[in-house]
Amino acid sequence: MSTYLLCCDWGTSFFRLRLINRSDYRLIEEVTSQQGIASIYTSWKAIGERSGIGKEQFFRDALVKQIDLLASNAGIKLDQVPVAVSGMASSSIGMDEIPYASLPFAMDGSQASFRHFDATETFPHELILISGVKSQEDVMRGEETQLIGLTALLDREGNRPNEAIFIFPGTHSKHMYVQGGQLLNFETYMTGEVFNLMASTSILKDSVDVSGFNDFSETHLAAFKAGLSEAGSPLLNRLFTVRTNQLFGNLTKQQNAFYLSGLLIGAELKPLQEKENWQLVLCSGTNLFPFYKQAIEDLNLAGRTTTIAAERIDKAAIIGQVILFQNQNLNV
Numbered sequence: 536m537s538t539y540l541l542c543c544d545w546g547t548s549f550f551r552l553r554l555i556n557r558s559d560y561r562l563i564e565e566v567t568s569q570q571g572i573a574s575i576y577t578s579w580k581a582i583g584e585r586s587g588i589g590k591e592q593f594f595r596d597a598l599v600k601q602i603d604l605l606a607s608n609a610g611i612k613l614d615q616v617p618v619a620v621s622g623m624a625s626s627s628i629g630m631d632e633i634p635y636a637s638l639p640f641a642m643d644g645s646q647a648s649f650r651h652f653d654a655t656e657t658f659p660h661e662l663i664l665i666s667g668v669k670s671q672e673d674v675m676r677g678e679e680t681q682l683i684g685l686t687a688l689l690d691r692e693g694n695r696p697n698e699a700i701f702i703f704p705g706t707h708s709k710h711m712y713v714q715g716g717q718l719l720n721f722e723t724y725m726t727g728e729v730f731n732l733m734a735s736t737s738i739l740k741d742s743v744d745v746s747g748f749n750d751f752s753e754t755h756l757a758a759f760k761a762g763l764s765e766a767g768s769p770l771l772n773r774l775f776t777v778r779t780n781q782l783f784g785n786l787t788k789q790q791n792a793f794y795l796s797g798l799l800i801g802a803e804l805k806p807l808q809e810k811e812n813w814q815l816v817l818c819s820g821t822n823l824f825p826f827y828k829q830a831i832e833d834l835n836l837a838g839r840t841t842t843i844a845a846e847r848i849d850k851a852a853i854i855g856q857v858i859l860f861q862n863q864n865l866n867v
């Protein structure tokens with residue numbers, strides 16, 4: 536049995552690979568990149584498929600490069616260390632499409648769906664691909680693993696709410712309805728993806744500048760709050776004000792990026808005002824944390840929201856993957 540585990544969280548837009556110590560989940564080394572599933576899939580279509588390389592092989596090659604980088608950063612030989620992959624790698628645009636588990640979905644992970652791949656000469660790692668969950672009209676891949684890990688973390692501390700909507704911001708934000716240890720339903724909001732499309736390929740791209748996105752200065756914050764304050768108005772109409780803000784010199788392009796973000800996050804979170812009987816749990820990673828925290832406050836949702844520290848959300852994905860290994864009695 537290996538001392539180490541490789542935990543890979545491969546989302547639509549981001550890649551995260553972590554080497555952890557199996558006994559105490561301690562993070563030893565990590566590599567991250569912008570090479571999410573969507574970009575690798577696009578490269579496979581453009582280069583791999585044309586040269587006759589299978590999709591699974593193409594993804595394995597991309598993964599093994601990152602494992603080699605991690606091994607060299609950590610100074611540890613990682614051959615034969617197993618790897619668990621959650622997220623979009625098990626989707627139609629990923630390594631291999633695996634059927635979704637269904638709702639209700641137990642938070643102990645006992646109903647998760649998997650595919651197991653043996654180690655090969657060119658990929659000397661046993662690989663476990665974790666699938667997602669579907670409802671009648673929605674799907675997710677990756678967030679269920681984070682939710683399983685987070686539930687376990689909160690359980691240990693006696694802090695798990697019996698009934699709550701867990702909000703996982705991201706490219707495809709998820710609002711997950713959990714009751715009595717089961718995920719009952721969820722909704723996807725394309726907040727991050729719409730932001731990226733608007734800011735990079737729409738007419739609005741000439742009106743926004745995302746280079747100051749880490750700078751939550753007073754004027755940026757004011758622009759974000761201005762976007763949030765429009766949350767009740769028709770979004771398709773308000774989006775165009777990003778252009779007029781720039782044409783009329785109302786906001787700088789950097790401020791306008793914050794305004795656009797406020798509009799979209801506001802549109803995502805505003806409907807939660809109507810769900811007043813539900814407790815909310817904000818489960819944001821570091822990048823989006825200040826945006827969602829601010830939005831929760833401005834939309835008067837803070838009184839019934841528990842906020843989980845961003846570092847714990849990262850840890851939750853690791854714990855979720857380890858729990859899923861253990862549930863499957865995998866020899867890793």
Ligand SMILES: O=C(O)C(=O)C[C@@H](O)[C@H](O)CO
Pocket residue numbers: 546547623626627667674675676677678706707723
């Ligand atoms: O399963 C799929 O095909 C998805 O598109 C799921 C996606 O929304 C992820 O949960 C987050 O990117």
